[in-house]
Amino acid sequence: xxxxxWAVMILMGLLSGIITGxxxxxxxxxxxxxxxxxxxxxxxxxxxxxxxxxxxxxRDMGVINVLARKIRPVMGKLFPxxxxxxxxPITLNMAANxxxxxSAATPFGIEAMKEMxxxxxxxxxxxxxxxxxxxxxxxxxxxxPTSVLALRTAAGSQAPYSIVLPTAICSVVVxxxxxxxxxxxxxxx
Amino acid sequence: MHxxxxxxxxxxxxxxxxxxxxxxxxxxxxxxxxxxxMLQILPYMAAMLCALNIFRDSGALFVIEKLLSPVMSFFxxxxxxxxxIMLRPFSGSAAIALLGDVYKTVGVDSYQGFMASVMLGSTExxxxxxxxxxxxxxxxxxxxxxxxxxxxxxxxxxxxxxxTKLMYS
Numbered sequence: 001x002x003x004x005x006w007a008v009m010i011l012m013g014l015l016s017g018i019i020t021g022x023x024x025x026x027x028x029x030x031x032x033x034x035x036x037x038x039x040x041x042x043x044x045x046x047x048x049x050x051x052x053x054x055x056x057x058x059r060d061m062g063v064i065n066v067l068a069r070k071i072r073p074v075m076g077k078l079f080p081x082x083x084x085x086x087x088x089p090i091t092l093n094m095a096a097n098x099x100x101x102x103s104a105a106t107p108f109g110i111e112a113m114k115e116m117x118x119x120x121x122x123x124x125x126x127x128x129x130x131x132x133x134x135x136x137x138x139x140x141x142x143x144x145p146t147s148v149l150a151l152r153t154a155a156g157s158q159a160p161y162s163i164v165l166p167t168a169i170c171s172v173v174v175x176x177x178x179x180x181x182x183x184x185x186x187x188x189x
Numbered sequence: 190m191h192x193x194x195x196x197x198x199x200x201x202x203x204x205x206x207x208x209x210x211x212x213x214x215x216x217x218x219x220x221x222x223x224x225x226x227m228l229q230i231l232p233y234m235a236a237m238l239c240a241l242n243i244f245r246d247s248g249a250l251f252v253i254e255k256l257l258s259p260v261m262s263f264f265x266x267x268x269x270x271x272x273x274i275m276l277r278p279f280s281g282s283a284a285i286a287l288l289g290d291v292y293k294t295v296g297v298d299s300y301q302g303f304m305a306s307v308m309l310g311s312t313e314x315x316x317x318x319x320x321x322x323x324x325x326x327x328x329x330x331x332x333x334x335x336x337x338x339x340x341x342x343x344x345x346x347x348x349x350x351x352x353t354k355l356m357y358s
Contacts, residue, residue: 001334001336002319002320002331005316005335006236006237006240009241010239010240013246014247017247017248017249020247020248022247022248025247026247029243029246029247030243031239034235036242037231037235037239038231040234040282041230041231041234045223048226048227049223050220052223052226053215053216053220053223054216054219056218056219056220056222057202057205057212057215060205060210061208061210063201102281107223110230110321110322110325113323117328124327124330125329125330126323126328126331126334130322131332134319134323134334134338135334135338135341137313137322138318138341138342139313145309147285148306148309151289152297152306155289155292155293156297157298157302158298159298162303163303163310165356166349166352166353166356167306167310169352170308170311171345173345173348174311174342174348177341177344177345178337178340178341181333181336182333182337186332186333188333189333
């Protein structure tokens with residue numbers, strides 16, 4: 001899937017660049033893209049170190065396992081083949097997303113993927129729980145869309161909060177669709 | 190809300206001290222694991238941002254937008270939101286910048302501004318998440334993850350259009 005998406009984007013970019021006679025900027029543009037990845041990774045590293053450090057403190061105390069056992073009955077329905085080790089970071093990831101802490105959500109999410117990979121028998125193929133986790137993350141319901149609200153206020157909106165209710169309803173729609181399409185597609189793909 | 194996390198951390202570190210689990214060593218071990226992780230995901234992010242950049246800068250994105258424009262306006266999606274919809278799955282920072290552009294060109298309290306806000310608040314960076322999460326564990330066959338996420342993204346766009354029609358005043 002990613003093979004096709006990536007190749008189509010690069011090929012269309014190359015083609016339209018060549019046709020419109022701006023071949024010299026194509027290379028610069030691609031290199032700039034890779035450079036942006038470096039900048040982004042470096043700027044995220046600080047938050048990752050801090051949250052992964054805190055998570056390790058909690059794990060060594062056994063807090064993570066207690067949390068996992070409490071939340072298991074609920075989350076087990078969405079992620080049937082994830083064990084307790086994976087349930088805890090999955091929960092932390094969704095909680096962080098819900099409270100609008102994107103920088104904490106990502107390290108928890110990666111931790112969750114690593115734990116799910118440990119019990120995966122075919123290491124190069126995604127499990128149902130992994131796909132469900134990705135789909136749910138693509139929905140990532142938020143209590144308040146903080147970055148949008150900040151931007152609306154900064155732009156001088158008369159009613160910055162008028163979008164909160166429709167955004168919440170919309171998020172629920174996305175979440176339900178993600179879960180349903182995952183449950184349907186996992187049988188055929 | 191802004192006190193919740195600090196208080197949580199206070200309890201966490203205090204109780205770790207009482208239990209004698211070596212809070213400093215634990216933190217170091219966790220923080221250390223962030224470094225190989227970063228190296229692991231960097232090539233995946235580079236590949237994605239490289240493709241995104243050439244796709245946008247070459248004008249290919251513009252061509253696709255022009256082609257899709259009649260379809261989109263049939264479904265009630267204004268032209269101003271096209272770039273935002275196309276780039277939203279790839280980059281959160283690009284999407285925020287584009288939302289700022291929409292506010293500047295048509296106004297934050299306009300119909301389009303309202304719809305763009307709802308859309309951005311309720312959808313996520315699908316391809317970025319897939320790249321990052323599967324890249325970090327080296328899974329190649331992603332099965333139904335991308336289609337399922339994209340279906341829900343389309344549902345989110347549709348819901349934003351309908352809710353804006355109903356609730357914008």
